[in-house]
Amino acid sequence: MIYLETSYKDWEGSVMLKIVYSSNSKVDTNQKKEEIYKKYQKMPDEVIEGRTLRVKLIRMYIKNLEKLISSDKDIEFVTGSATLAPSDSYSDSA
Numbered sequence: 155m156i157y158l159e160t161s162y163k164d165w166e167g168s169v170m171l172k173i174v175y176s177s178n179s180k181v182d183t184n185q186k187k188e189e190i191y192k193k194y195q196k197m198p199d200e201v202i203e204g205r206t207l208r209v210k211l212i213r214m215y216i217k218n219l220e221k222l223i224s225s226d227k228d229i230e231f232v233t234g235s236a237t238l239a240p241s242d243s244y245s246d247s248a
């Protein structure tokens with residue numbers, strides 16, 4: 155993300171994120187899906203192992219990612235990938 159955001163001023167912030175929630179707490183992934191939809195108008199496409207949501211977003215930049223992580227105390231970590239060309243399609247590379 156940092157490379158694309160700093161190297162290409164017209165980059166559209168196309169990212170595939172896997173948001174992993176803490177295994178120490180009881181996380182309602184359906185509620186988390188709704189929260190992500192309200193913030194970004196994109197519904198995560200799947201729940202992985204009961205605590206990971208995968209979502210494809212456009213216009214997700216470093217400052218937005220920081221805000222996402224700091225606004226939800228249940229997030230353990232976020233991983234994923236960024237692409238130069240915006241796309242709504244999913245890939246398994248994340």
